[in-house]
Amino acid sequence: MADVGRHPRIELMAMSEVVDVEGYIGNFKVRIKRRARYVREKECTACGECAKVCPETAPDEFNIGLSTRKAIYQPFPQAVPSAYLINIDECRGMIACSKCYEVCEKKCIDFADKDRTVEIEVGTIIVATGMEPFDATKVEEYGYGKYENVITSMEFERLISSGGPTGGHLVRISDRRVPKTVAFIQCIGSRSKRGETKSYCSNICCMNTIKDAFLIHSHYPDIEMKVFYMDIRAFGKGFEELYDRTRKFGVRYIRSMPGYIEEDSRTKDLLIYAEDDDGSVKVHRAEMVVLSVGLVPRKGNDEVKRLLSLSYTKDGFFMEAHPKLQPVDAATKGVFFAGCAESPKDVKDSVTQASAAASRAMRLMATGRVKVGAVKPVVDLELCKRCGRCAKVCPFGAVKWEKGNPPAVIEALCAGCGGCAAECPFSALDIRHFTDEQILSQIEAALIERPEDKVVVFACNWCSYGGADTCGVSRFQYPPSARLIRTMCSARVSPNFVYYAFSLGAPVVLVSGCHFADCHYINANRNTVKRVQAMWDRLEKWGIRPQRLQLEWISAAEGERFARVMEAMENIRRTVTKEEMEFGKGAVKEYVEKYLKEVRKGDKVSVAEE
Amino acid sequence: MGNSSKNGAKQEMQEAREKQKKEERYKVKLICMRCGFEKTEMYDPNADEEKICPKCSSNSIRIKKV
Numbered sequence: 216m217a218d219v220g221r222h223p224r225i226e227l228m229a230m231s232e233v234v235d236v237e238g239y240i241g242n243f244k245v246r247i248k249r250r251a252r253y254v255r256e257k258e259c260t261a262c263g264e265c266a267k268v269c270p271e272t273a274p275d276e277f278n279i280g281l282s283t284r285k286a287i288y289q290p291f292p293q294a295v296p297s298a299y300l301i302n303i304d305e306c307r308g309m310i311a312c313s314k315c316y317e318v319c320e321k322k323c324i325d326f327a328d329k330d331r332t333v334e335i336e337v338g339t340i341i342v343a344t345g346m347e348p349f350d351a352t353k354v355e356e357y358g359y360g361k362y363e364n365v366i367t368s369m370e371f372e373r374l375i376s377s378g379g380p381t382g383g384h385l386v387r388i389s390d391r392r393v394p395k396t397v398a399f400i401q402c403i404g405s406r407s408k409r410g411e412t413k414s415y416c417s418n419i420c421c422m423n424t425i426k427d428a429f430l431i432h433s434h435y436p437d438i439e440m441k442v443f444y445m446d447i448r449a450f451g452k453g454f455e456e457l458y459d460r461t462r463k464f465g466v467r468y469i470r471s472m473p474g475y476i477e478e479d480s481r482t483k484d485l486l487i488y489a490e491d492d493d494g495s496v497k498v499h500r501a502e503m504v505v506l507s508v509g510l511v512p513r514k515g516n517d518e519v520k521r522l523l524s525l526s527y528t529k530d531g532f533f534m535e536a537h538p539k540l541q542p543v544d545a546a547t548k549g550v551f552f553a554g555c556a557e558s559p560k561d562v563k564d565s566v567t568q569a570s571a572a573a574s575r576a577m578r579l580m581a582t583g584r585v586k587v588g589a590v591k592p593v594v595d596l597e598l599c600k601r602c603g604r605c606a607k608v609c610p611f612g613a614v615k616w617e618k619g620n621p622p623a624v625i626e627a628l629c630a631g632c633g634g635c636a637a638e639c640p641f642s643a644l645d646i647r648h649f650t651d652e653q654i655l656s657q658i659e660a661a662l663i664e665r666p667e668d669k670v671v672v673f674a675c676n677w678c679s680y681g682g683a684d685t686c687g688v689s690r691f692q693y694p695p696s697a698r699l700i701r702t703m704c705s706a707r708v709s710p711n712f713v714y715y716a717f718s719l720g721a722p723v724v725l726v727s728g729c730h731f732a733d734c735h736y737i738n739a740n741r742n743t744v745k746r747v748q749a750m751w752d753r754l755e756k757w758g759i760r761p762q763r764l765q766l767e768w769i770s771a772a773e774g775e776r777f778a779r780v781m782e783a784m785e786n787i788r789r790t791v792t793k794e795e796m797e798f799g800k801g802a803v804k805e806y807v808e809k810y811l812k813e814v815r816k817g818d819k820v821s822v823a824e825e
Numbered sequence: 826m827g828n829s830s831k832n833g834a835k836q837e838m839q840e841a842r843e844k845q846k847k848e849e850r851y852k853v854k855l856i857c858m859r860c861g862f863e864k865t866e867m868y869d870p871n872a873d874e875e876k877i878c879p880k881c882s883s884n885s886i887r888i889k890k891v
């Protein structure tokens with residue numbers, strides 16, 4: 216950190232908040248709000264004389280409230296930049312006090328300091344917003360917040376640290392004495408679906424407890440330790456050995472999640488009620504309980520998500536562009552992830568990911584140019600009614616639109632999902648290499664012979680088409696009625712394609728794509744859902760059985776699911792009568808003829824923004 | 826760090842937004858377009874979740890306001 220602070224080409228902006236991001240890869244404009252420090256950062260030598268005279272105290276956030284600090288303070292001893300700051304809400308002010316001002320020899324206190332906004336231009340962005348510990352008060356049965364000697368692993372960390380509030384002496388909060396017995400309870404807030412707990416494994420807590428047990432043993436070899444756990448996950452390099460060593464020096468690992476904890480009101484010891492191997496409930500007495508809390512996404516992530524057009528996995532952490540092939544890239548080009556912003560991880564993995572993110576960013580900046588794919592929107596300026604619907608659905612914010620104007624596309628931002636083209640109610644937009652004409656031709660080819668025997672399947676490039684591949688490679692059998700048409704994203708499937716297939720006598724049409732969490736275009740497939748819902752309504756209005764249009768999410772790994780879905784489609788196909796097909800053809804005829812007339816006239820031109 | 830009152834305002838805004846979102850919930854009928862299974866429930870249009878039929882595991886779930 217100190218190296219970063221000193222580096223001539225790194226500008227560290229502490230107490231700063233990103234408030235706006237505009238632009239795209241290579242050309243981001245970032246507005247940053249820099250909060251007032253009230254101490255001149257460059258001149259302050261962190262001598263600490265000011266804090267000595269400051270009359271206002273407050274709980275020290277760094278020591279999780281286990282000690283106090285002054286209203287003028289350094290957030291923690293190793294903080295970079297090494298300078299003090301004033302929490303103005305706690306300060307008595309220049310007129311009422313100004314003791315720090317008087318004592319500071321270098322005269323760096325500046326009560327006139329103000330928040331200000333700066334704008335910088337950057338080529339790439341790395342999101343490293345970290346995580347938060349799970350709030351242990353949400354698991355009420357363990358009495359955190361109620362019993363003084365029940366603490367979290369984060370609080371334990373400060374207690375055992377030589378720079379912490381007790382100078383590294385492990386003491387109980389109730390009587391400031393070294394406990395004779397310490398119990399750790401694992402998976403607090405993780406691997407559970409109760410209340411506000413999280414279903415995922417927080418990755419670091421088992422090893423953190425093992426390390427803590429090791430620390431306790433090296434400082435206080437007589438403390439008796441018990442660890443209550445579901446499974447110990449010690450899968451990293453050297454981790455199993457460390458786990459073994461703690462067992463050898465006497466840490467008792469008890470495979471049981473305690474039901475609840477009670478406090479002995481006289482001694483303030485804790486009584487842990489946990490099921491034993493034989494099913495009976497046993498009471499374990501401990502002088503201190505450490506709750507091994509899991510990691511949860513940062514509360515402020517929503518704003519970062521919005522500013523950078525990012526998406527979350529279902530756990531609420533940021534989603535990478537591809538879990539195996541682009542694990543540090545965001546779906547938005549030029550944005551990368553490092554550390555727990557992307558998923559819970561330990562220091563080593565965070566450093567590895569940060570190095571990868573830095574080199575991904577450097578590679579781009581060293582090249583100075585990016586290659587973008589050719590699958591981009593083009594517009595027919597005569598058909599375009601300047602409604603702006605295309606701009607609203609673009610998950611990347613790549614379509615710029617102003618009232619009265621046709622859209623302009625920032626090609627470096629556009630990922631080519633095709634959702635904008637499917638959204639345009641006037642068929643004014645098209646997608647290069649996945650044009651309406653090309654897709655219509657594929658539909659015609661699929662239905663040229665015995666259309667009544669076919670199921671038209673729109674499959675997205677990344678998932679459902681991959682699922683079909685996996686199905687084939689794994690030799691799963693599925694009915695021969697399926698005719699696959701590949702699009703980059705299910706969002707490219709315009710309702711016009713579906714109606715066209717019905718006009719040619721298709722009995723069943725399936726729109727398929729990635730599961731929500733896997734969408735390669737942030738959340739473009741949510742628009743697919745909306746369109747399919749609208750199509751069901753419309754089909755019903757036209758007197759066509761809505762069941763003839765189906766929607767399925769199939770991942771590239773779900774070969775078997777692909778086969779099962781195709782069997783289900785075949786079963787539906789068999790229920791569609793000749794009369795129904797003929798009726799359907801007639802019902803969509805007028806709509807389709809109008810669409811074909813529109814789409815086949817005029818020229819589509821690039822509207823790439825320079 | 827000098828902005829706790831603003832943080833408070835931010836939090837209030839967030840809470841107000843969440844309250845508004847809650848109020849946006851409405852009753853719908855979910856109909857499986859594959860097997861016909863039907864269910865009525867309160868629907869949150871802002872909930873970003875994949876719909877799946879509990880009977881046949883199809884994603885063809887039609888949402889109709891009731």
Ligand code: SF4
Binds near residue numbers: 594598601604643
């Ligand atoms: S291209 Fe289509 S959706 Fe976009 S502004 Fe023009 S008419 Fe509207």
Ligand code: SF4
Binds near residue numbers: 608613628629634
């Ligand atoms: S193709 Fe997709 S990413 Fe590109 S402009 Fe259209 S909606 Fe946006």
Ligand SMILES: [Zn+2]
Binds near residue numbers: 858881882883
């Ligand atoms: Zn069903």
